[in-house]
Amino acid sequence: MHLIVPPERFTLLQGDDSLIAYTFNTGIAKHLFCKTCGIHSFYRPRSHPDSYDVNVHCLDGDVVSKFEVVDFDGTNWEANIEKIL
Template sequence: MEHSGRCHCGSVKFYVRAPAEISAVKCNCSICQMSGFVHMLVADDKLRIECGENLLTTYQFNKNIARHTFCRVCGVKPFYRPRSNPSGFSVNVRCLDKTTIESIKVEDFDGENWDLAIRSLHAD
């Protein structure tokens, strides 16, 4: 299924290939908690930017691995390159057009304790 998405002002538009039944993650790290980002991890080839790539700006912090991309016009982060998947993307489910989504299952991730939480994920 192809879902369309955009930032708040519509300057950045994109498409992502993902199931109609979405599995997402809510993280409690500082940036996700403050911005309300709900993650759907996808491979690099699953996301296609339709327009506005020139309006994206990048913010990095801490270990400078994740590349948080924001629309310069409205400040919304529709997707970014996460620390857990630097060769792919994390798409903000809240930026997707709801008409193609059948359901969203959201699980919690303890991003405040990222190193321990990511090790637990890989141990499963």
């Protein structure tokens, strides 16, 4: 589950030194992974390079139940990107 948030609503409290960046193809998206376990907790997505894409399952507490899951056509994501925001 991905949550797009603006930078002013995102604060990394700890663990910055445990992250490693990886970029695919265009290099626009900056994917961050934990060096130890490999979890992909958040990153700067190509679709919204000025925001953060946060993996909701990595947030503290029972927050998953507070979100509505909306299906998204990931195969044709560029044609459907306006549907997420």
